[in-house]
Amino acid sequence: MRLLNRSAGRLSRHRRSRLAGLVLLLIGLLTTGGITYAVMPSSSAGDAQSNAVQVEEGRKLFLQGCSFCHGQNGEGITTINGDNYGPSLVGVGAAAVHFQVETGRMPLVQPGVQGQAKPETYSAEEVEQLAAYVASLGPGPARPDEAEWTTAGLTEEEREAAISRGGQIFLTNCTACHNFNGKGGAMPQGGYAPDLSNTEAVHIYEAMLTGPGQMDSFSNGNLSPEEKRDVIAYLYSLRDQPAYGGFSLGGLGPVSEGMFAWLLGIGGLVGFAVWIAAHTTRTKKKKVEA
Amino acid sequence: MAIDTSKVATSNSSAATPAKPGRAGAVATWADERLGLAGMAKKNLRKVFPDHWSFMLGEIALWSFVVLLLSGVFLTLWFTPSMSEIHYEGSYDQMRGIAMSEAMASTLGISFDVRGGLLMRQMHHWAAMLFIASMMIHLLRVFFTGAHRKPRELNWVIGSLLLLLGTLEGFTGYSLPDDLLSGTGVRAADGFMKSIPVVGSYMSFFLFGGEFPGDSIIPRLYIIHVLLIPGLLLALIAAHMLLLVYHKHTQWPGPGRTEENVVGFPMLPVYAAKAGGFFFIVFGVTALMGGLMQINPIWLYGPYDPSKVTAGSQPDWYMGWPDGALRIMPGWETHLFGNFTIAWNVFLPIIVLPGLMFTILMLLPFLEAWITGDKREHHLLQRPRNAPTRTALMVALMTFYGLLWMAGGNDIIAIKLNSSINTITYMLRFLVFVGPIIAFVITRRWCISLQRHDNEKLLHGYETGIIMRSPEGGYSEKHLPINPSAAYVLSARERDEVYTVEQETDENGIPAPASRAKALRAKLSTLWFADNVQAPTAAEIEAAHHHADHEHELQAALDGHAADGHQFDGHHSVEGDPLRGSDQH
Ligand code: HEM
Secondary structure (H helix, E strand, O other): OOOOOOOOOOOOOOOOOHHHHHHHHHHHHHHHHHHHHHHOOOOOOOHHHHHHHHHHHHHHHHHHHOHHHHOOOOOOEEOOOOOEEEOOOOOOHHHHHHHHHHOOOOOOOOOOOOOOOOOOOOOHHHHHHHHHHHHOOOOOOOOOOHHHOOOOOOOHHHHHHHHHHHHHHHHHHOHHHHOOOOOOEEOOOOOEEOOOOOOOHHHHHHHHHHOOOOOOOOOOOOOOHHHHHHHHHHHHHHHHOOOOOOEOHHHOOHHHHHHHHHHHHHHHHHHHHHHHHHOOHHHHHHHHHO | OOOOOOOOOOOOOOOOOOOOOOHHHHHHHHHHHHHOHHHHHHHHHOOEEOOOHHHHHHHHHHHHHHHHHHHHHHHHOOOOOOOOEEEOOOOOHHHOOOEEEHHHHHHHHHHHOOOOHHHHHHHHHHHHHHHHHHHHHHHHHHHHOOOOOOOOHHHHHHHHHHHHHHHHHHHHHHHOOOEHHHHHHHHHHHHHHHOOOOOHHHHHHHHHOOOOOOOOHHHHHHHHHHHHHHHHHHHHHHHHHHHHHHHOOOEOOEOOEOOOOOOOEEHHHHHHHHHHHHHHHHHHHHHHHHHHEOOOOHHHHOEOOOOOOOOOOOOOHHHHHHHHHHHHOOOOOEEEOOOEEEOHHHHHHHHHHHHHHHHHHHHHHHHHHHHHOOOOOOOEOOOHHHOHHHHHHHHHHHHHHHHHHHHHOHHHHHHHOOOOHHHHHHHHHHHHHHHHHHHHHHHHHHHHHHHHHHHHHHHHOEEEEEEEEOOOOOEEEEEEOOOHHHHHHHHOOOOOOOOOOOOOEOOOOOEOOOOHHHHHHHHHHHHHHOOOOOOOOHHHHHHHHHHHHHHHHHHHHHOOOOOOOHHHHOOOOOOOOOOOOHHHO
16 A cells, blocks of 8 residues: 555656657658548548538538537527536537537437437538537637557557556546446436446547546646557456456446345355255155155 | 154264274274263264254355365465565556555465466455355344244354454455555545544554554454454354254254254264255355456456545445445534544444444344343244244344445446436435334234234135135135144244233232333333234134034035035045036036
């Protein structure tokens, strides 16, 4: 037991061999190139113009599907008793839209309840347009791209170090709500921190960046992009990890263990006791008599 | 079916006749001449144990304790009870390079680098859970059947102490790995201690050797866990078993079973074989659980660090109910003299309540005996329904326990049932007071109804399901007498004796006022037995049978005809007895 959490301080110290910098640079260049190709509209229209089109398309979609709660200009709508139908989206950035719409949270079914992950309602292109529109309302975090969380360019050793560092960051910042296993936990007033075992890397990144609902946001000043990458690497390593010691019983800790001890353990043993007590010499006699 | 008791021993007096000793016998004789065990063994190996599944619940506890001893000794070979800090370099990748205590590192070592280590750790932990759970169901069996009554009160007290020590042993055990979850628990325990007014902080400093966490708590918990409490447990278990042998086992009433004898099977060979077999079953179940079900995955918790915490931080189940009390307790505090705080919100639920509950548990036999004024010895068991108030009292206590238990898992319940943790908490604050009362009333009335039903069966027989129509067109269900051994079980119970205050008269013949305690006792005793249904007297049974005979006479005209149809009730052979009318085809 130590008084201070040193892991956070030691984070960026031992990492990166000299080669890694080079590799990283190469990968960075490659991915940026790739992404530019992917994002670039097939027409050769200028960026500014296409962006304006995107925003306009996004505004139309927004008026149809979102303005009911978020207001005609994304300024938010306040109810009589001071709550929000939907909060102001000025400055939440494209990352928030990507996260909220791609995980299916938005459009929300009903104000007042926590948005649930569900199948997404908009196509990738429409999400792009919505995001462009919301981003145009005010400066906010842009959508992160894969280069920011991939560990592909790291050596085996670096990746391992990233994972164990990510584990410590996760335990320091996230487990209080999401549980040690990322299996989720309760929040006040019926809220909950969801199970993270199936969340895509990009959405983990965006969740940290934008802090959906009752979750805090972890801006880049708070958790650097590398630290976010490490968290994601750790969460993915848990998924790949074999179930050491057998079934994880839901991964919820002692409550589920206790339940299994009673139902399976004691239940089974009492069953055996009944069975043994029933198999006496007397049972044989009964059989003879019958 | 009458039980043939001719084949089972009914006393411990006749010794087995020894056969000619073989080579093993010679060794035994050699040992016996020096140790004089044979005399003792002869008597004790012929000890008779009655047979009933509920008598084996205590055995689950005994055998899981043996599993704990075996697996625990294995763990001591690799576990390092030290809080000095090292960097983990074992084979669990996700933790490599992380600073942690040696205790944590060695537990990771047992889990990942010792062959069979994880299995042993998991078996040890599952066995600990089963150990305490089986003690509790054993306790319930004892209480519900009245086996705690004279002369066995002291064994009840020993059992209660075992439960307490087992719980403490479990707590010290799961704190040893110094992982995040258990460290949070130790931190909480530190807070509990500090909530005790005046002496609390001194106690905490004494236990931790200074301010929390210090570096001596793990070594201290270790000695408590592997030496102190196991020693006490062993001694108490030995005392428990010796008293059991001395009192002899209780038994259910039945033909040939009295307060003076024990009907069952002798220790050797029958009972020993069963008990020995049961050991292997308990061992097997524990091994299966240890092999197949993950428990306490410390590699996911990581080392303890006061700046970290995880959702779902719960203690093992047996500490869950005080934790629940703590969770639903409103945040009351008193500030005295400006700088002195009494934290009722911690002190009451976690120090006072468990202490109180444990005292009540230990005193239950004495409380009951005092209220009922019963000073007789009891070796025959009671069915729970035949002591409605006692049964209801325990069900009320169980309800209280269960609700607090729920409160201890309120966050997990909230996410699994999609409900609000606040609602659950408010509801439980109310239910812990009301629930036990409701449970008490329902159980008591339920027992009394069952008693009434038993009496009906005794007096009027069982319901055959055969509806008779009288010539007048009225319908009635035919009842038939139950078989004698069932009747015996139903009628073999004592009549309740309500404690009454004897009016003493002084020399002038004026009744002396009964002492207040006596009057209270008489009142409680009346309430205790109020509304109980007594077993019918011989005269009542006689009268009922007479009545039944009379009815039979009235129906005699139908006898010999297949008219009454009672042969089709499933208790008789109906071969060659055609249904009425079937011969007319
Ligand atoms: C009634 C008896 C006992 C109970 C209820 C009990 C309970 C526990 C529990 C719950 C743990 C935590 C295991 C885990 O890591 O998940 C533990 C650990 C441990 N126990 Fe016991 N135990 C008992 C007896 C013993 C005995 C007799 C020994 C040795 C002589 C022993 C040695 C240990 C050791 C060395 C550990 C730490 C290693 C580890 O956590 O993996 N225990 N005990």
